[in-house]
Amino acid sequence: MNKLVTASEMKHFDSYTINTIGIPSLVLMERASLAVRDFILNSNYDLTNVVVVAGYGNNGGDGLCVARLLKIAGVHVSVVPVGNSDHESVEHATQSKICQYYQIDLNAKLAALEHATLVVDAIFGIGIDRTVLGAQATAIDKINQSNTPVIAVDMPSGINTDTGELMGTAVKATATVTFAFNKIGLTIVAGPTYAGNVTIADDMGTYDIA
């Protein structure tokens, strides 16, 4: 059976890949995002109006990268930013700059969800470590009320990567594209219901983690 990992095991694996093997972080992000793009393009979703809801960490960086890849593929896409930009990751800042070149709207409002035909959830991935409150909780609730298919990037935002429990509230996804290894939290407690169909991109599940 393929290995299931915790958040800390996944972080260790990412850091080993980046710092010891030498694959740059942005290359991992591009590969992850290409997998999400391919999943979206190869499914039967209505792509008339895709709305990416993105945090300011690397899960949000994935979201911006997916937005750019979809725009290049001819899809109308906008990004609703959620959270505190003071906490922007380095990779997110890079993706943001690239998106500006492609004239992607990075400041859409939550109201954009009312007209979305597909939502990409990139608020939190494996970095979630506390109860979701405030703007992020509002965004998650609006996504769930939108009655629109939702693709979660890596984890449905709000699901604990290790326990599958809700961290207050969580995105109820139609499908989740997770990276390299399946996560324990996608397989137990609320995880399976909130993740929908899980795809493991760049599946490393039969390898031993160094």
Ligand SMILES: NC(=O)C1=CN([C@@H]2O[C@H](COP(=O)(O)OP(=O)(O)OC[C@H]3O[C@@H](n4cnc5c(N)ncnc54)[C@H](O)[C@@H]3O)[C@@H](O)[C@H]2O)[C@@H](O)CC1
């Ligand atoms: N180079 C890498 O490290 C890669 C990361 N990837 C993506 O990056 C994600 C992990 O990124 P991050 O570690 O930046 O974490 P996240 O983007 O999951 O979360 C961002 C930050 O939010 C904060 N936070 C946690 N819980 C919160 C809460 N309840 N309310 C408010 N803020 C909260 C934490 O400080 C956390 O670091 C993965 O799930 C994956 O999507 C992928 O792009 C593959 C490569």
Ligand SMILES: [K+]
């Ligand atoms: K997510």
